[in-house]
Amino acid sequence: MDAAESSQPAALLNLSIFEVNKVAVQLAEAQRSGDFSGVAEAARELREAADGLDRLAELVAHQADS
Helix, strand or coil: CCHHHHHHHHHHHHHHHHHHHHHHHHHHHHHHHCCCCCHHHHHHHHHHHHHHHHHHHHHHHHHHHC
C-alpha cells in the first residue's frame, strides 16, 4: 500500500467525523431554539455521512484483501 492509499481512509474518516459533528450541531441548535425546520436537512446529511462510513469500510476491507 502506498502513501496515497494509506491516507485515503484517514481522509474519509476525517470527512465523516466532520459531517457527523456538523449534524450534531444542527440538531443541538434545533433543540435549543425549538426550530425544527432544519431537521430534514440534518437527516439527509447524516445519511450522507453514513454512506461515507460505508465507503470507508469497503475501502479498508479491500485494502486488507490486497
